[in-house]
Amino acid sequence: MIESLPTELRKILDGTPAFKNVCIVGGVVRDYLLHSWGRLDQEPKDTDVEVYGMDYDDVIAALQPWGKVDMVGKAFGVIKLFTESGRDYDFSIPRRESKEGAGHKGFKVAFDPTITPKEAAARRDFSFNSLAFDYHRRELLDFFNGVEDLRNGVLRHTSGAFAEDPLRVLRGLQFCGRYNLAADAGTVALCRSMKPGYQELPVERVREEWLKWAKLSQKPSAGLHFLRQTEWIDFFPELKALIDVPQEPEWHPEGDVWIHTLHCCDAMATIPEWKREGALDRATHMLAILCHDLAKPQCTAQLEKNGVLRWTAYGHEEAGGPIAQAFLEKLQMPQEVILRVVPLVMDHLAHITTKTDRSIRRLAKRLHPENLDGLWLVMAADHMGRPPLPQVIPQRVTDLRDRARSLGVDRKPPEPFLMGRDLVAMGMKPGKEMGEILKRAYEAQLDGEIISQESALAWFKTGAATNAPVENKTAPGV
Numbered sequence: 001m002i003e004s005l006p007t008e009l010r011k012i013l014d015g016t017p018a019f020k021n022v023c024i025v026g027g028v029v030r031d032y033l034l035h036s037w038g039r040l041d042q043e044p045k046d047t048d049v050e051v052y053g054m055d056y057d058d059v060i061a062a063l064q065p066w067g068k069v070d071m072v073g074k075a076f077g078v079i080k081l082f083t084e085s086g087r088d089y090d091f092s093i094p095r096r097e098s099k100e101g102a103g104h105k106g107f108k109v110a111f112d113p114t115i116t117p118k119e120a121a122a123r124r125d126f127s128f129n130s131l132a133f134d135y136h137r138r139e140l141l142d143f144f145n146g147v148e149d150l151r152n153g154v155l156r157h158t159s160g161a162f163a164e165d166p167l168r169v170l171r172g173l174q175f176c177g178r179y180n181l182a183a184d185a186g187t188v189a190l191c192r193s194m195k196p197g198y199q200e201l202p203v204e205r206v207r208e209e210w211l212k213w214a215k216l217s218q219k220p221s222a223g224l225h226f227l228r229q230t231e232w233i234d235f236f237p238e239l240k241a242l243i244d245v246p247q248e249p250e251w252h253p254e255g256d257v258w259i260h261t262l263h264c265c266d267a268m269a270t271i272p273e274w275k276r277e278g279a280l281d282r283a284t285h286m287l288a289i290l291c292h293d294l295a296k297p298q299c300t301a302q303l304e305k306n307g308v309l310r311w312t313a314y315g316h317e318e319a320g321g322p323i324a325q326a327f328l329e330k331l332q333m334p335q336e337v338i339l340r341v342v343p344l345v346m347d348h349l350a351h352i353t354t355k356t357d358r359s360i361r362r363l364a365k366r367l368h369p370e371n372l373d374g375l376w377l378v379m380a381a382d383h384m385g386r387p388p389l390p391q392v393i394p395q396r397v398t399d400l401r402d403r404a405r406s407l408g409v410d411r412k413p414p415e416p417f418l419m420g421r422d423l424v425a426m427g428m429k430p431g432k433e434m435g436e437i438l439k440r441a442y443e444a445q446l447d448g449e450i451i452s453q454e455s456a457l458a459w460f461k462t463g464a465a466t467n468a469p470v471e472n473k474t475a476p477g478v
Helices: 007-014 027-036 056-066 117-122 146-152 160-164 167-179 185-193 195-200 203-216 220-229 257-270 279-291 316-330 335-346 357-367 372-384 395-407 420-425 432-447 453-461
Strands: 022-025 048-051 068-073 078-082 088-092 095-099 107-111 132-134 139-141 301-305 308-312
Touching: 022 027, 027 146, 056 068, 056 078, 117 132, 117 139, 160 185, 167 185, 167 203, 167 220, 185 195, 203 220, 203 279, 220 257, 257 279, 257 372, 279 316, 279 335, 279 372, 316 335, 335 357, 335 372, 357 372, 357 395, 357 432, 372 395, 420 432, 420 453, 432 453
Parallel strands: 048 088
Antiparallel strands: 022 048, 022 132, 068 078, 078 088, 095 107, 132 139, 301 308
16 A cells, blocks of 8 residues: 555654544545556556644644645535646545534534544445455555445445435445446445435535446446435435336347346446546446437337337427426536537437438438447447347447548548638628528538538539528438
8 A cells, every 4th residue: 555655755754743543544545555456557646634633723733845735625524636747636634524414514524623533434335335444554454345345346334423414315326337346235225215305415415426326337337226226216216217118139138228228228338448548537437338228118019010010219309309308307417518528429320321421421421429439339339239149239339430431520520611701702692692592502511412612612612502501411311
């Protein structure tokens, strides 16, 4: 553990006589163990230090020689130190918390330098988050069997204080997904008893836990299973509606839509291209696969095909766009995420009908600001989430992406060849007529009639620009 700490931080802790009793606490200890066991790819970066036997002002004074001190977390006893190297570290003093009012902020916080490490650990949410490392004694402090729970993949609350903060249930959602954990039965029961507290939670805090689930999960289904076990899925009716919705066994031998969605989310987390994405992209594409079948409950019906009754869900992809948008808006997801997820949901079956260059260019336009590389991820995860069918990506899905790349529209729709400045140069004044001509020119470009700036100018000069008004050719399904 010592070797994994930044040399700079060790210099601070060793060179500050007042820091006689300090512990490394929080997720860094948990993640260090997971990394040492080979269950976490990267070493932890953020480091939190808890200082015992000192009050807040004394800690500030001790830190000032080492860099810039920021007291933005004073209400929670946290001091942030910014060093010349550009790194920052959180130092805190132990505190006692008691629930006095409704809401996530309804706590009375009292700082007490006499609190012991065990007392401080008891206020943390889960056993593996209560781990601490006594820096000077070089000793791992494990008062609540956190190491054993972490090794065995068990999510267990630390103490009865867990019930004071309902947000901890949603932290359980993302921890189960991030580390593939199964919740202890006692923890599940306690979480169920905390359901009334959901109404106290600010939606932005709920959103942040969902975002962590979406961008950090190794086994997303473990988090969703926890959500259902604890009955907190009741607060997300769009997801609960997927349970027991039947699917045609020939195409979906895995079971109902809920089970399919869980398998798809797990499949997404295994795709190398997803793992290499940035955090916001990973979250966007995981949320897209989570939402891709949200309309199946309302679209599923049993119809006769070739004399055989089969379960179908015609139109669920297009109908799913508004449902996904409403779901994400209730969570107050970033607008840029919503704008990307919705077209992915509405076109996640586009590989079935998209065959021509024209249709590929129009698909790229419909997806914007998302792109065909992202759609490939959603399509791939959708097909991989159907065990016991082989986890293979259909050739036509890969062919669609490859063809988009050859057309240069895999990352964004085509740039227009004809611009307003070109028309101005030919003597046209800006106005409504110019706007209509530019729209018509772009439609012709998407159709393949215009293939360069030269052909765009020729198209204009031959009078094609004066044809019938522009039609809406970019609507879903075209």
